[in-house]
Amino acid sequence: MRIYVNNLNELNDNERITINGWVQETRKIKNLMFIILRDNTGIVQVTAKKNTLSNYNEIYDLTRESVISVSGILNKKSVSKSGVEINADKIEILSYAETPLPMGVIDKVSVDFDTRLNNRFIDLRKPENFFIFKFESELLFGIREYMNSNNFIEVHTPKTVAAATEGGADLFKVKYFEKDAYLNQSPQLYKEILISSGFDKVFEVGPAFRAEKENTVRHLNEFTSIDIEVAFADDNYVMGILENSMAHAIKHTIKKLGSDVFKYNSSLGEVKAPFPRITYEESIYYLNNNGFKLNFGDDFSPEAMKILAGKFDNFYFITKWPVDLRPFYTMPDENNPELTKSFDLQLNDIEITSGAQRIHNYKMLEQNFLIKGLNKNNFEFYEKAFKYGMPPHAGWGLGLERLVMNLLHLSNVRESTLFPRDRTRLSP
């Protein structure tokens, strides 16, 4: 059985163990040396002595971040600060790290974010960065668990598509044998087709691509989108799914990861569904009373979003957006044709989810192609699904990296992306 650093407490004093990891640090005193060994659960001190190690000279020259396997006796009454150490009698060098490192894991000097991303493999050795992705993994597990227990089917739709259909966002063009293709900006149209297929409740976790030349701390050109679509549902129903899945996933994550999460966000434990709701028109009214000059139909600037966010603790919905600010498939409000049955979920001042009840009537959809100036020929594969039995339906899409960024109070969405793709970065 593999032993990890965080298992050591459960073992007995003087027990014989083998443990693997990276050499985080060495402190050398001629015939005695200390190695701080790190695995992804923590660090432990290894004591190596010349008279107990046959390859002491080789070990003495170990470089930081080399990978070793240590066998020895667990000493739980160590005089070291942690109180635990391993008295090594055998150390095997599995991988020797070159020097100097492109960046240090525990150096006291700061490192530019750009340098960190260029050396992401080392950057992620830092426990605080690794933690972000453990958090993401647990959060996503919690969301999946919620969806699964509510009878959602997880699906996978194509990311390579034929036409730049939906207007609006720019798409990346790729060669597809003798044809042109595009990287999909969202699974939207495919989720809806599956609703006509009778899947009833679908969800998908997958990449989405946007070719917009943004240069901000909240945009990526490739991000992970969590999408759901539900048949015979309206906007309110899927808002309920959203807030409950968030509350469930956060609760799960806190339970699994413990108080570490509060180092990033001390109020995370207070997230409870339902989330507060404000309509688009109420938001406009509020912002006009707080120094902004906004008309009906205007979108909110980042500055305005900060002011609005000040009204709420963390999550809140902005509902009933104007028709002009929403895509062609958004269902208009039956009480006011200028508004839609749509919503954004905000977390602090950032939009993390956009959703709505969708139009399921084929004629209405065709009319919207005209109004939005879209070429209906590009939508044949989609429209077809509406002609032969399409239930009313609603759904949403959520940016996973943005969710994690905001839950952990990170200042840049690239922090919650393993290998970010942005305006200028395509590597690693």
Next chain:
RNA sequence: GCCCCGAUAGUGUAGCGGCCUAUCAUACAGGCCUGUCGAGCCUGUGACGUGGGUUCAAAUCCCGCUCGGGGCGCCA
């Protein structure tokens, strides 16, 4: 697409026309040291993005380029 800012050892910085043969820290290499734990002490290696220009003199001032950061716009 627009605006602002930046580029000096592996890493992070100081410098802002001549005191630069370029500062400091950290890392790295070598040495001393059998209980270190931000180890300590000694020695050493290592850098001005690129192409022009101004000047007696450029890391420093000007222009182009390249690369990067941030804000806005755009954005399911």
